[in-house]
Amino acid sequence: MTDLSKGKRRIVVLISGGGSNLQSFIDGCADESLNGDVVAVISNKAGVKGLERAAKAAIPNITLDHNSFDTRAEFDLALADVIDSFSPDLIVLAGFMRILTPQFVNRFLGRLINIHPSLLPKYPGLHTHQRAIDAGDSEGGATVHFVTAELDGGPGIVQAKVELLKNDTAEDLASRVLAYEHQIYPLAAQWFCEGRLELREGQVVLDNELLPQGGVCVEIEERSQSH
Numbered sequence: 770m771t772d773l774s775k776g777k778r779r780i781v782v783l784i785s786g787g788g789s790n791l792q793s794f795i796d797g798c799a800d801e802s803l804n805g806d807v808v809a810v811i812s813n814k815a816g817v818k819g820l821e822r823a824a825k826a827a828i829p830n831i832t833l834d835h836n837s838f839d840t841r842a843e844f845d846l847a848l849a850d851v852i853d854s855f856s857p858d859l860i861v862l863a864g865f866m867r868i869l870t871p872q873f874v875n876r877f878l879g880r881l882i883n884i885h886p887s888l889l890p891k892y893p894g895l896h897t898h899q900r901a902i903d904a905g906d907s908e909g910g911a912t913v914h915f916v917t918a919e920l921d922g923g924p925g926i927v928q929a930k931v932e933l934l935k936n937d938t939a940e941d942l943a944s945r946v947l948a949y950e951h952q953i954y955p956l957a958a959q960w961f962c963e964g965r966l967e968l969r970e971g972q973v974v975l976d977n978e979l980l981p982q983g984g985v986c987v988e989i990e991e992r993s994q995s996h
């Protein structure tokens with residue numbers, strides 16, 4: 770369990786793109802709804818908007834291009850070393866679009882979390898919103914989960930469900946889900962930062978209670994999108 774005597778938790782955020790989830794962490798740390806500091810942002814792609822967001826918030830930001838490495842294992846090792854140089858308590862995958870090796874995942878097991886834009890275990894992988902629409906689902910959503918070696922297969926921490934409307938396109942649904950992501954992801958991180966959340970023998974424990982497979986399902990109030 771996280772040692773609360775240490776003050777603010779050190780958070781490293783990994784991105785590959787726009788970084789709107791990263792922004793929700795930056796904002797949460799700034800208004801202290803999140804008892805942490807984003808101490809570094811690492812992107813595997815140069816020039817993405819998330820890096821600008823980090824720079825604007827005066828957060829060290831690093832590009833580590835996976836194309837500069839011969840193998841996935843070499844990239845993951847270099848990435849892990851950069852992460853460790855910031856001594857993080859929590860590593861947050863926020864739209865980080867790389868499959869990670871088991872060696873990487875196991876190095877950070879229990880302090881590595883991800884957000885995925887579906888109600889896992891439904892629709893791991895890509896094109897989640899289109900797949901929900903094609904399947905005729907009545908709802909979509911997002912899941913925050915601990916990362917394990919199985920792609921999008923780690924145990925859930927928190928989910929938000931979003932009603933799928935009759936004429937929704939994948940873009941419509943993605944945009945509504947994203948607004949909910951910005952609420953549940955910092956919330957899950959805050960539970961971690963408060964020492965209330967842990968991965969124990971492959972299961973998620975919140976306030977000493979085992980969570981169901983997908984995690985807690987929270988009711989989210991509609992907010993206008995600010996990111």
Ligand code: GAR
Pocket residue numbers: 784785786787788789790791819863864865866884885886894911947950
């Ligand atoms: C988010 O919708 C996130 O759930 C998704 O990428 C988007 C990143 O947006 N992640 C995945 O699909 C990971 N499998 P952002 O860069 O604006 O935070």
